Amino acid sequence: MSTRQILTSTAIAVCLICVAFAEQQQTSASKAIADEPQDAIKSSDGADETEKSASGKTKLQEFMRKKLDASSLILEGLCEQDAELVKKGAVELKEMSNVERWNILRDADYRKHTREFRENVSRVAEGADQGDFDKATLAWFDATRSCFKCHNHVRAERKAKN
Numbered sequence: 001m002s003t004r005q006i007l008t009s010t011a012i013a014v015c016l017i018c019v020a021f022a023e024q025q026q027t028s029a030s031k032a033i034a035d036e037p038q039d040a041i042k043s044s045d046g047a048d049e050t051e052k053s054a055s056g057k058t059k060l061q062e063f064m065r066k067k068l069d070a071s072s073l074i075l076e077g078l079c080e081q082d083a084e085l086v087k088k089g090a091v092e093l094k095e096m097s098n099v100e101r102w103n104i105l106r107d108a109d110y111r112k113h114t115r116e117f118r119e120n121v122s123r124v125a126e127g128a129d130q131g132d133f134d135k136a137t138l139a140w141f142d143a144t145r146s147c148f149k150c151h152n153h154v155r156a157e158r159k160a161k162n
Contacts, residue, residue, distance in 0.1 A: 063101050067093065071144075074124060078137050086128035086136055093143075094121045105157055113150035120146055 055062070073089030076082070096102060097118050104110070120143035127136030 059101070060104075063096075067096060070096065074140055077128070078133060078140060081133050083128040083131055083133075083136075086133075087125050090121050090125035090128065094118055094125070097121070104154055107157070109153050110150065110157075113146055113153060117143060117146040117150065 057065075070089045070092035073092070074086050075089075077085030077087075077089060097114060102114070120139050123139035124136050124143060127133065127139055
């Protein structure tokens with residue numbers, strides 16, 4: 001096994017661990033969010049994110065699930081070295097980051113996390129376009145790290161309000 005294959009395999013293993021941790025964190029966060037008072041969660045446009053849909057989940061929970069689904073496309077694409085799948089997931093995440101529902105907070109730190117996430121996801125897509133899976137994988141690590149930073153920031157801000 002070449003050094004490149006070992007590095008790629010290691011990167012993919014770490015990515016799988018990160019996604020498993022992210023899913024666990026998002027499940028916990030979604031439950032915590034669902035248990036918050038109804039007026040606690042508004043998107044920056046004032047939309048009520050706690051309103052339940054026909055599925056019984058909140059709009060925010062459904063949105064977070066879509067983010068995980070797009071993330072899974074990237075991970076699968078990296079594991080399979082399928083550039084189209086990686087790019088599809090990256091494009092979906094970047095598009096999602098541009099919709100109003102994304103903007104749960106308005107502070108400078110939240111904007112910084114969002115900007116970093118968009119830059120990292122763009123680098124994931126760029127790596128996929130170039131067929132450079134090492135670049136795409138490293139960019140995905142950075143994107144995942146920016147997710148954790150942002151989620152921690154949102155939780156801290158919500159905790160400070162309560």
